[in-house]
Amino acid sequence: MAINKFVAISLVSAVAVLGTACSVTAPQDSITVKPSKPKNIIMVVADGMGPAYTTAYRLYKNDPTTDEIEPTVLDQFLVGTARTYPASVSGYVTDSAASATALAAGVKTYNGAIGLDVDKNRVETVLQRAKKLGKRTGVAVTSQIVHATPASYIAHNESRRNYNQIADSFLDDRIDGKNIADVMLGGGWDYFIRDDRNLVAEFKDLGYQYADSYTELLALPSGKPTLGLFADMGLSKALDDSNPHRLSVLTESAIGHLENTNGFFLLVEASQVDWAGHANDIASAMGEMEDLEQTIKLLKNYVDMHPDTLVVLTADHSTGGLTIGADGDYRWSPEFIQNMKASVTVMSEQIIEQEDMALYAEDIFGFELNDEEKNHISGITSDMKPREREGVLKLLLDKRTNTGWTTSGHTGVDVEVYAFGTGAEAFAGNLNNTDIAKKIFSILGDVE
Ligand SMILES: [Zn+2]
Numbered sequence: 078m079a080i081n082k083f084v085a086i087s088l089v090s091a092v093a094v095l096g097t098a099c100s101v102t103a104p105q106d107s108i109t110v111k112p113s114k115p116k117n118i119i120m121v122v123a124d125g126m127g128p129a130y131t132t133a134y135r136l137y138k139n140d141p142t143t144d145e146i147e148p149t150v151l152d153q154f155l156v157g158t159a160r161t162y163p164a165s166v167s168g169y170v171t172d173s174a175a176s177a178t179a180l181a182a183g184v185k186t187y188n189g190a191i192g193l194d195v196d197k198n199r200v201e202t203v204l205q206r207a208k209k210l211g212k213r214t215g216v217a218v219t220s221q222i223v224h225a226t227p228a229s230y231i232a233h234n235e236s237r238r239n240y241n242q243i244a245d246s247f248l249d250d251r252i253d254g255k256n257i258a259d260v261m262l263g264g265g266w267d268y269f270i271r272d273d274r275n276l277v278a279e280f281k282d283l284g285y286q287y288a289d290s291y292t293e294l295l296a297l298p299s300g301k302p303t304l305g306l307f308a309d310m311g312l313s314k315a316l317d318d319s320n321p322h323r324l325s326v327l328t329e330s331a332i333g334h335l336e337n338t339n340g341f342f343l344l345v346e347a348s349q350v351d352w353a354g355h356a357n358d359i360a361s362a363m364g365e366m367e368d369l370e371q372t373i374k375l376l377k378n379y380v381d382m383h384p385d386t387l388v389v390l391t392a393d394h395s396t397g398g399l400t401i402g403a404d405g406d407y408r409w410s411p412e413f414i415q416n417m418k419a420s421v422t423v424m425s426e427q428i429i430e431q432e433d434m435a436l437y438a439e440d441i442f443g444f445e446l447n448d449e450e451k452n453h454i455s456g457i458t459s460d461m462k463p464r465e466r467e468g469v470l471k472l473l474l475d476k477r478t479n480t481g482w483t484t485s486g487h488t489g490v491d492v493e494v495y496a497f498g499t500g501a502e503a504f505a506g507n508l509n510n511t512d513i514a515k516k517i518f519s520i521l522g523d524v525e
Pocket of ligand 1: 125173
């Protein structure tokens with residue numbers, strides 16, 4: 078399984094290299110000097126992805142048959158770091174709403190604020206500016222599309238928890254008479270199809286095409302306003318989803334609908350790195366990172382073919398206090414989570430239906446349990462809450478891999494910034510997260 082993954086990746090890299098070579102020699106590619114301003118901007122937020130995650134992922138993907146620890150696709154695009162703290166009323170540690178508002182609007186605000194400053198005034202976002210400038214706009218995320226990060230680019234609300242109000246504003250708010258986002262892909266049936274209002278039907282009336290499965294999405298004609306919702310709330314975890322690379326599928330589809338002569342602004346969010354961090358679930362964290370890397374690989378190929386595009390990737394904060402090597406032991410063993418057939422969440426439901434729980438766990442984990450671990454697993458009972466059963470499984474994996482966690486919440490460390498394509502050099506150095514929005518505003522320019 079692990080070997081197949083490496084083979085698959087080298088094949089993809091080979092294709093990427095060939096793709097680059099073709100775009101240089103292709104006769105239609107007359108752009109020898111890059112334009113100073115990108116036509117298209119793709120902002121990627123990996124929610125919760127502090128530096129421990131990017132390092133852990135590099136080690137998780139390492140080919141142990143070579144001495145070198147191979148770089149990830151992300152590594153080649155590192156340009157700097159960003160400070161994540163919110164407005165002083167919320168202390169030093171940000172939530173995803175305040176940090177997304179900082180990344181989207183260039184304003185430090187209180188934790189929980191969606192597109193508002195500390196005084197609850199609406200602040201313009203880069204996505205909204207792009208819309209005013211006649212570009213197409215979109216979001217492609219693995220959370221519900223009304224979750225903090227995408228909401229902060231599109232909407233304004235005093236609380237990130239007002240999901241229904243935020244969904245309403247996706248439809249009701251207008252810029253020059255038009256809806257703010259042309260493409261919205263992610264989860265969220267619970268908020269769009271309600272007893273009091275069916276926003277899916279209303280979006281269809283406005284001319285949006287709609288898909289509620291990946292297959293349907295891929296069958297839709299390109300270049301049209303599109304709403305795609307694929308789950309009640311967030312999408313399934315990468316480890317459990319019918320397509321473990323669902324974010325790259327959504328991103329590719331979004332680009333297909335957004336491309337036009339005026340250019341586009343797209344927000345992509347790997348939303349569930351953060352959720353895995355909150356759950357202290359190392360296997361899911363690596364699964365989400367793998368989907369992110371696949372998405373960045375796709376965007377690299379896109380920029381090779383469309384050099385008038387800028388891609389910026391950062392995190393909004395780190396989550397969980399992830400530690401590579403815990404409790405004074407200088408060992409980290411990610412090889413034990415490379416072959417997981419399902420997440421510990423799914424396992425916690427299935428395991429109580431098994432005759433032999435240890436045998437089942439060995440099958441899903443992909444390694445043999447020792448006696449202590451078998452004993453540990455035998456402590457799982459159907460009386461326990463699913464969350465407690467999940468805890469038993471996570472503890473086993475943390476001990477096997479020697480992974481540590483310090484919190485079920487966020488931490489205040491600086492996060493990495495990656496950029497490539499036209500204008501990437503502007504994002505180098507140690508920035509404030511608000512600088513990222515300010516730089517994108519200056520690239521976009523003012524409305525005449
Ligand atoms: Zn979070």
